[in-house]
Amino acid sequence: MFDNPYSTTVLTWYQANARDLPWRRPDASPWSILVSEIMLQQTPVVRVRPAWEAWMERWPTPADLAAEPSGEAVRMWNRLGYPRRALNLHACAREIVNRHGGQVPDSHADLLALPGVGPYTAAAVASFAFGQRHAILDTNVRRVLARADTGIEYPPKAQSKAEVRLAESLLPPEPDVAARWGVAIMELGALVCTARSPACADCPIADKCAWRLAGKPAHDGPPRRGQTYAGTDRQVRGRLLAVLRDAPGPVEKPALDGVWDEPVQRERALDALVADGLVDPLDDGRYALPS
DNA sequence: CATACGTGGAG
DNA sequence: TCTCCAAGTAT
Numbered sequence: 001m002f003d004n005p006y007s008t009t010v011l012t013w014y015q016a017n018a019r020d021l022p023w024r025r026p027d028a029s030p031w032s033i034l035v036s037e038i039m040l041q042q043t044p045v046v047r048v049r050p051a052w053e054a055w056m057e058r059w060p061t062p063a064d065l066a067a068e069p070s071g072e073a074v075r076m077w078n079r080l081g082y083p084r085r086a087l088n089l090h091a092c093a094r095e096i097v098n099r100h101g102g103q104v105p106d107s108h109a110d111l112l113a114l115p116g117v118g119p120y121t122a123a124a125v126a127s128f129a130f131g132q133r134h135a136i137l138d139t140n141v142r143r144v145l146a147r148a149d150t151g152i153e154y155p156p157k158a159q160s161k162a163e164v165r166l167a168e169s170l171l172p173p174e175p176d177v178a179a180r181w182g183v184a185i186m187e188l189g190a191l192v193c194t195a196r197s198p199a200c201a202d203c204p205i206a207d208k209c210a211w212r213l214a215g216k217p218a219h220d221g222p223p224r225r226g227q228t229y230a231g232t233d234r235q236v237r238g239r240l241l242a243v244l245r246d247a248p249g250p251v252e253k254p255a256l257d258g259v260w261d262e263p264v265q266r267e268r269a270l271d272a273l274v275a276d277g278l279v280d281p282l283d284d285g286r287y288a289l290p291s
Numbered sequence: 292c293a294t295a296c297g298t299g300g301a302g
Numbered sequence: 303t304c305t306c307c308a309a310g311t312a313t
Contacts, residue, residue, distance in 0.1 A: 036309085037309065037310095038310095039309090040308085040309040040310090041308095041309065041310045041311075042296090042297085042298095042307090042308060042309085042310060042311095043297090043298080043308060043309085044298095044299085044300080044307085044308045044309095045308085045309080046300085046308095047298080047299075047300090047308085048308095048309090079297080079298060079299085080297080080298075081296090081297035081298040081299085081308095082296055082297055082298085082310090082311095083296095083297075084296070084311090084312095085310095085311090088311090115311095115312095116310090116311065116312090117311085118310060118311045118312080119310090119311090120309075120310060120311085121309085121310075121311085124309070136309090138309045138310080139307090139308075139309070139310080140308095140309070141309090157293095158292070158293085186309065189309095190308090190309080195306080195307065195308090196301080196302075196306080196307080197302090228305095229297080229298085232295090232296095233295085233296090234295075234296060234297060234298095235297080237296080237297080238297055238298075241297090276296095
């Protein structure tokens with residue numbers, strides 16, 4: 001039997017407080033929803049929205065993107081971050097055209113098989129685009145459940161089986177209700193039960209929240225990792241790719257050498273970009289975005 | 292299972 | 303200024 005103590009109040013809260021995001025419109029296509037989910041991986045909504053608008057205007061269907069060279073996807077991705085996602089989306093488009101008749105597949109297994117689509121994204125697309133019943137367990141939901149149910153400020157660093165079981169146990173039985181519950185609990189985490197300063201005064205489940213009821217005990221365990229960025233290969237890769245993106249065509253090696261003094265790290269980063277398929281080394285010694 | 296993988300805004 | 307973090311995935 002179904003017992004989700006938060007369901008009714010969270011669904012009501014969502015109805016009144018949900019953001020009006022373009023990929024949530026009733027007429028949003030499965031493709032547009034897949035694009036949004038890939039873009040939203042580790043990237044804030046405010047930065048995704050304009051990128052999504054531009055992307056969907058240029059490539060409204062998988063076939064539109066599949067017809068382009070992958071480098072065009074990388075260029076269009078601009079500074080959204082994690083540019084391999086642009087490559088993934090392009091590969092998704094080609095696979096959807098070649099193996100799924102141009103339509104985004106609706107089964108969780110087929111979605112999971114697409115490049116760059118993991119457990120979360122597969123569940124999100126199956127649920128949000130196709131109204132299926134799947135547990136949605138992203139960083140927002142993990143935080144809400146950690147607080148409301150477990151009574152701790154932050155979820156563990158690595159997702160546990162217990163978290164998955166909990167999320168599944170809270171799933172309403174009817175697929176359409178389950179789909180609304182998934183997006184609603186996620187939205188609650190994004191707008192109210194935030195990482196830094198949760199707005200418990202505005203929270204519809206504050207009276208049932210184990211963490212708040214316990215007096216909001218501070219995070220226990222080891223300090224959370226700071227992902228230092230300055231000086232890393234990631235920064236070098238970012239600068240290298242920016243040169244290629246901002247150039248109209250292939251660039252000479254010296255143009256790339258200019259972005260970083262340390263030659264060993266610079267070459268390593270460039271080699272890695274080539275290995276990842278983000279950069280194409282031409283026969284004449286120049287470099288370009290992939291074709 | 293821990294680590295690599297971009298970027299920019301908020302506190 | 304500097305740390306933290308934002309709808310994760312692949313290896």
